[in-house]
Amino acid sequence: MAAVSNAAESRLVSAYGRLFSLLAESPEVDVFLDQVVHVAAEVVTPAVACGLTMRRDGGAFTVASSADLAARADEIQYGADEGPCLEALRHGKVVEVTDLRADERWPRYREHALEHGIAGSLSLPMTVDGETVGALNLYATHRGAFTDTARRHALAFTAQGAAALTVILRQADQALLHQQLTDAMTSRSVIDQALGVLMGQQRCTASEAFALLRQASQHRNRKLREVAAEIITQVSGESPQPAPGFISPRQHS
The missing domain is CATH 3.30.450.40 (GAF domain)
Known part of the structure; x- marks a missing residue:
């Protein structure tokens, strides 16, 4: 036993x-x-x-x-x-x-x-x-x-x-959170690039450029990031470059 x-x-x-x-x-x-x-x-x-x-x-x-x-x-x-x-x-x-x-x-x-x-x-x-x-x-x-x-x-x-x-x-x-943060950063980067293009073209402020971008998004029934990407591609001839991946404090240390 x-x-x-x-x-x-x-x-x-x-x-x-x-x-x-x-x-x-x-x-x-x-x-x-x-x-x-x-x-x-x-x-x-x-x-x-x-x-x-x-x-x-x-x-x-x-x-x-x-x-x-x-x-x-x-x-x-x-x-x-x-x-x-x-x-x-x-x-x-x-x-x-x-x-x-x-x-x-x-x-x-x-x-x-x-x-x-x-x-x-x-x-x-x-x-x-x-x-x-x-x-x-x-x-x-x-x-x-x-x-x-x-x-x-x-x-x-x-x-x-x-x-x-x-x-x-x-x-x-944690993996899901990491991906969500990375996606959010990528979207923000693309939108910021498009705002810079609009500010230069329209000689307007960042707030005015964002209003123009949002108006175009609503009119076309497209996501804000998609419209922003189209603007960048039209001006540069290339798709917007992705932002660097999100790095958590734990990974960075």
Whole structure:
């Protein structure tokens, strides 16, 4: 028994290492989630399959699954609008099904899940910045599959997975912010160049030049930047040059 326990602990430690190796590789979010469910199914050994349910637009959908069984079990719950993974997602609590045949909590889900051979499950909420954003769903094909050790490992792995997901989502937000700032700087640069052209041509102030540019934008039903780019191209014979990319203080230091 000690050897089995030590082997399980070793798998859990290895799983942590794999999660944070993924972080170092800066993967796409969907790649990371796909790895999470496959590693979870390996770490929590009674589980036959693992799925990850996440919120979107007020609903729930499966973003990754280690096997078809998990995907089917999740879909049954979405169709029935009830089940352990939805319970975990909606209430932010761990939901265990020891013996689905004897469990009467979700009758519409239970009937179809039993037909697919599901006998038990363990659903664990994933929390990011204090909000439950998903639920990790582990499915088993025999009763009483999840021992105390299995539950402990599932809880530990889910906590580490949520921590890693938090980092990745923050990185994604930063990347989006960086792109938005770069786009804004590029637009501003093009508009400023066009204003300079108009000021020279019309011998007017910057405010007057901007009013002319805005009037042309409204009259043509075109974006301000597009009209500005046309003016620069007409005068120079070349498309406007992009502004240098935005560099955050962290990158600059």
